[in-house]
Amino acid sequence: MIKFGIIGCGRIAQRFMQGFAAIDDVALVASYSRRAVTVDDFVAKYGGKACYTLEGLLASDIDAVYIATLPDSHAAYSIAALKAGKHVLCEKPATVNLAELDEVLKAVKETGLLFMEGMKPPFYPLYTKLKAYIANDPIGPVGYVRAGSAVADCPPDHPNYTLDLVGGSLMGIGIYEAFLAIDWLGDLQDIQTMGRFGDTGIDMFAIFQTLHTGGYAQLYAGFDMHGKGDALIVGTLGHITIHKNWWNPAKATIDYLDGRSVEINEPFTAGGLNYEIVHFCHLIKSGATESPIIPHQMSRQMIGMIDRARAQVGLVYPSEK
Numbered sequence: 001m002i003k004f005g006i007i008g009c010g011r012i013a014q015r016f017m018q019g020f021a022a023i024d025d026v027a028l029v030a031s032y033s034r035r036a037v038t039v040d041d042f043v044a045k046y047g048g049k050a051c052y053t054l055e056g057l058l059a060s061d062i063d064a065v066y067i068a069t070l071p072d073s074h075a076a077y078s079i080a081a082l083k084a085g086k087h088v089l090c091e092k093p094a095t096v097n098l099a100e101l102d103e104v105l106k107a108v109k110e111t112g113l114l115f116m117e118g119m120k121p122p123f124y125p126l127y128t129k130l131k132a133y134i135a136n137d138p139i140g141p142v143g144y145v146r147a148g149s150a151v152a153d154c155p156p157d158h159p160n161y162t163l164d165l166v167g168g169s170l171m172g173i174g175i176y177e178a179f180l181a182i183d184w185l186g187d188l189q190d191i192q193t194m195g196r197f198g199d200t201g202i203d204m205f206a207i208f209q210t211l212h213t214g215g216y217a218q219l220y221a222g223f224d225m226h227g228k229g230d231a232l233i234v235g236t237l238g239h240i241t242i243h244k245n246w247w248n249p250a251k252a253t254i255d256y257l258d259g260r261s262v263e264i265n266e267p268f269t270a271g272g273l274n275y276e277i278v279h280f281c282h283l284i285k286s287g288a289t290e291s292p293i294i295p296h297q298m299s300r301q302m303i304g305m306i307d308r309a310r311a312q313v314g315l316v317y318p319s320e321k
């Protein structure tokens with residue numbers, strides 16, 4: 001049984017609990033959120049103890065914390081939890097920037113505990129099955145990835161629009177695109193970014209094209225257009241379409257140069273976060289300090305890519321000034 005505490009009881013924490021309910025051998029012991037009313041409502045719905053201070057949560061009988069606050073507080077909570085002897089599963093993006101992530105990784109090294117960024121797509125059954133399928137029936141070396149997501153239905157009071165809370169399309173959405181490009185194409189070599197800002201000072205829409213060790217990617221992220229979409233992954237012998245919404249993948253088509261077309265359907269259950277939770281618990285039991293699927297170096301590359309994209313559009317967060 002892995003005993004969890006939750007920090008930040010908002011929207012994604014509720015979806016986490018949907019996944020949690022589908023897993024054996026996990027227990028929600030305690031939760032903490034900035035406002036008492038938020039944690040009280042959460043605990044009334046999902047059980048466990050309400051904590052009104054961070055210290056109270058970290059003193060609880062828990063093995064691990066799931067950090068589901070906004071990115072402005074991810075690093076501080078991750079470091080505090082590690083130093084209190086707790087393993088950490090932290091929502092994406094892991095931190096505001098690479099310098100902050102390296103501080104977290106320093107705490108991982110000092111404590112020997114597990115830290116994993118909750119970058120969910122590779123844990124979905126579709127993604128796992130797709131990787132296994134093309135290992136047996138390859139599309140050749142992959143040299144191009146095209147993907148993006150723009151969500152026009154985000155309510156105006158959403159923290160995505162708040163500069164102080166590290167909102168913006170690159171941080172909120174672009175980090176997924178960074179994952180896909182790095183996962184299929186390897187390390188970032190170069191990047192070109194364009195973007196436009198909204199009234200609140202965040203990037204409302206950004207396009208970034210990147211050069212990696214394996215090839216090129218063309219990516220976008222935004223909040224003012226309805227652009228939810230597919231991902232295209234192109235190799236010398238064929239291409240893969242991960243159908244919309246690729247970041248919650250359930251269906252892919254592989255089209256081969258020889259004319260064959262293979263469809264993979266693999267629906268996800270319980271909201272989809274259950275798969276990363278199972279993986280995280282397995283890592284705790286095996287004594288690992290990082291995930292082989294989202295290793296620390298990959299988290300460093302993802303946030304490093306967003307750092308470079310932000311620098312090119314001129315997006316600096318108040319905490320970085």
Ligand SMILES: NC(=O)c1ccc[n+]([C@@H]2O[C@H](COP(=O)([O-])OP(=O)(O)OC[C@H]3O[C@@H](n4cnc5c(N)ncnc54)[C@H](OP(=O)(O)O)[C@@H]3O)[C@@H](O)[C@H]2O)c1
Pocket residue numbers: 007008009010011012013032033034035036038039068069070071073091092093118120159172
């Ligand atoms: N994996 C995914 O599929 C996915 C999807 C959406 C979002 N996310 C990520 O999840 C994170 C949270 O997003 P969300 O949509 O859940 O936001 P949200 O609904 O605003 O939830 C965050 C919650 O954390 C609490 N909080 C905020 N700052 C805090 C602080 N400094 N200390 C303690 N509690 C704090 C807030 O509650 P009170 O202030 O009322 O206490 C709020 O309810 C973000 O990093 C986002 O990128 C992941």
